[in-house]
Amino acid sequence: MMLQRHHRSSILSIVLVLFAVIVLVCAQDNHDAPLTETDINDSAIQPKPPSNPAAVDRQSILSLLEANDGGAMAELLRTSEHLTDVREVLGGPGGFTFFAPNNRAMSDHASLLKNRSVDYHTWLRYLLLLKPMTVEDMTTGHTKILNTSLTGTHEHLLPKKGSTKDYVLAVEKRDKYHMVWSSFPQSAAKVVKRNIRASNGVLHIIDKVVEPPMTAEWTMQNTPDLSQFSKVLHSLNMSTKWLHGETIFAPSNAAMKDLPSELWSPARQALAMQFHIMHGAFYTDNLNTGKLVNSKTGATLVVNKQSDDNITISGAKILVKDILTDNGRNHTM
Ligand SMILES: *[C@@H]1O[C@H](CO)[C@@H](O)[C@H](O)[C@H]1NC(C)=O
Ligand SMILES: *[C@@H]1O[C@H](CO)[C@@H](O)[C@H](O)[C@H]1NC(C)=O
Ligand SMILES: *[C@@H]1O[C@H](CO)[C@@H](O)[C@H](O)[C@H]1NC(C)=O
């Protein structure tokens, strides 16, 4: 009897010790304890048996680039003196997600990259998320807005200083592929190699260069379907530079035709334009059926959402959703 009880209590203490170890391991995980490659326990990173060869490789994101059609990005990271910290992050411990344009995308954008409006450093930090995420963690269907490593930071951005509050990235699943974008949803990048597990996170290879969000002004001027709205704003001396996080429901060129704006006084036109601007960050992922009210202008818009791709705003259909800008976001309707 004594023996049995003793036996039982030692089993209990073994169980308790095991439990303590598990708790300790979990706690370490939560605090992103620095891990070296040799500390990594296979089953901890890779709960499921790996199905592709890349997943077996537990090297850093940086060292996995080359073998995954990201050689040009690897080269840029290795050779640019301004990217030391990004290189260290991608080659070190921790848990991150990185979207690397493939070699073709990098060469297609070679000239664009040379004349970039933002520096490489800002660009690469925009493609970096501060936690490891598979595409399934991001979204299984709906449009999602992801924080990047720049979101909400106040950094020196070249060539301008500014808030990076709105430096977010949009992702959605279209048919088989996950697509990511910033200011140009219609030319979103496709995730062509997904969920490449690295010792320090997850690498995804995309088929286009995705740049950080542009200014609202620039974005509207460079979105063909918004040229009319942009022109009218300009003629009214209404600048979007003063915007700080508002959402613009911008009428498309076809919709602008219905607005007899040239017959109206500038004041009336300006009022009409202001009705398309709402305070607050409204993305497809947080727009819900109901009313939006701008307390400053009194503008009210009625949202009717059937699905991410079937949203009407006071009867007007959203044609292009989630156009991200560095001081807000637009939707074309
Ligand atoms: C890794 O962890 C699992 C439990 O999570 C354990 O069963 C396994 O023995 C560990 N492997 C090594 C090599 O430490
Ligand atoms: C994203 O960043 C913003 C600004 O820093 C923050 O308010 C928000 O909670 C973050 N969202 C997530 C999901 O981390
Ligand atoms: C816009 O600004 C220009 C130059 O400052 C001025 O001539 C014009 O009348 C202004 N237009 C409106 C609608 O205020």
Ligand SMILES: *[C@@H]1O[C@H](CO)[C@@H](O)[C@H](O)[C@H]1NC(C)=O
């Ligand atoms: C969008 O939703 C409306 C109902 O509000 C429906 O009548 C319409 O057929 C839907 N359109 C598409 C393309 O699904």
